[in-house]
Amino acid sequence: MKTFDYAKADSPEAAVAAVGTGTKFIAGGTNLLDLMKLQIETPDKLVDISRLDLAQIEEREDGGLTIGALVPNSDLAADPRVVEHYAVLSRALLAGASGQLRNKASTGGNLLQRTRCYYFYDTAMPCNKREPGTGCSAIGGFNRILAVLGTSEQCIATHPSDMAVAMRALDATIVTLKADGDRRRISIHEFYRLPGDTPEIETVLEPGELITHVELPAPPKGNQIYRKVRDRASYAFALVSVAGVLSVEDGKIASASFAFGGLGPMPWRDAAVEAALVGKAPSDAVFEAAATALLADAKGYGSNDFKIPLARRVLIACLRDLTGAAS
Structure with a gap:
């Protein structure tokens, strides 16, 4: 693993203020640490946000929920309000990973998981998502788990999250804090990007932008x-x-x-x-x-x-x- 600087943030504002070139936020680390061990991700600095006060699930006036970015997947799946009113989300979370990983994985981190494409994880193989301009080994290679919709000539990788699929069906909104201190709300329908010619850019997040919450609208009918x-x-x-x-x-x-x-x-x-x-x-x-x-x-x-x-x-x-x- 490449050496890196490490800082602990005590507030969302401090977290985004600590961001510099090559910085990554880390919470549960269930995906990022694996990528760092394989040198797929090689950040110059990690900002630890795991101690921020973002682990609550709160009811909103419209009947929906505000979910802190650091709510563990296990806690979100087991919350009685989620089980009763957003069963699709609870079931999706319980279908993902293992119990141990769900205990560590955070809501915000789950949304930002990287693909599990075999070639993305194999640094000996060309991959436009990992190293832009090198090619897509999956096209013409072994692509059993990969995408059949929304692909491009540059990339056919799939997004791995179960939780994010349920969030999209529920019309979730992602709340962020930008590096300049501004906040914004992003519909999950606009959050992710198709690969096109830039498969390495997966979301509309700006450098140093931190997910702080996810909002669910009032429980759906049916x-x-x-x-x-x-x-x-x-x-x-x-x-x-x-x-x-x-x-x-x-x-x-x-x-x-x-x-x-x-x-x-x-x-x-x-x-x-x-x-x-x-x-x-x-x-x-x-x-x-x-x-x-x-x-x-x-x-x-x-x-x-x-x-x-x-x-x-x-x-x-x-x-x-x-x-x-x-x-």
Whole structure:
């Protein structure tokens, strides 16, 4: 591991003030420390934010929740308000990693996880995300776990977070403190960036910008589901995952919100999927149309071709469960 400077921050303001060139924030460190050991991340300085007063979950006047960036994943998943009103989030968190990692992993850090692409982790192989301009070894390589939506000629990596998929289905907002002291609120729909020609830039965060909170709107109406298909029952990243919230009124789908993991370089959401559902009576034909809308632009790269029919089947199964429709 490369040597680095280390500083402990006693406030969010002190944390952003301590930022310089090559600085990274560290909280639980469940992803960053691994990357540093492999010299994929080589910060010149770490600012430890783990002791900041950002580990509370508070109710807001609109009925939603404000979640501190340092709330551990285990605590968030077990919070009675989350279990009762945001079940999709609780289930997504419990589907991720192991109990030990969930005890350390923070809400803010979870949103900023780096891809688990094999080639990103192998410093002997070209990777545009790790070293811009070197190429993408995954295209034409072994890409079984990688993306089929939102890719580019520069990168086909997937975003690994389960929590972020549920957060996108719930229309979360990310609150930050910038290096100049200004605060801003960023919709999760605008937070992540597609790879395009700059796959190394994954979010809209500015250098030195610190996530302080995540806001959830008032609890959504209807049933909620999180389904994750993976290679083994635990401690595995999604091949395909679906976070869904859906309500039925007077025999028709009144509202629908779906996000997907394992398919794209960010937690994936497509308005066309929801448009294919809302106002329709639940049926296999309607569910098929939603799946077709989701996968209209999907592209496999060889060993991940199977994800396209798999995503179709998983989404349709989730829709049947959410609506009570018989298969």
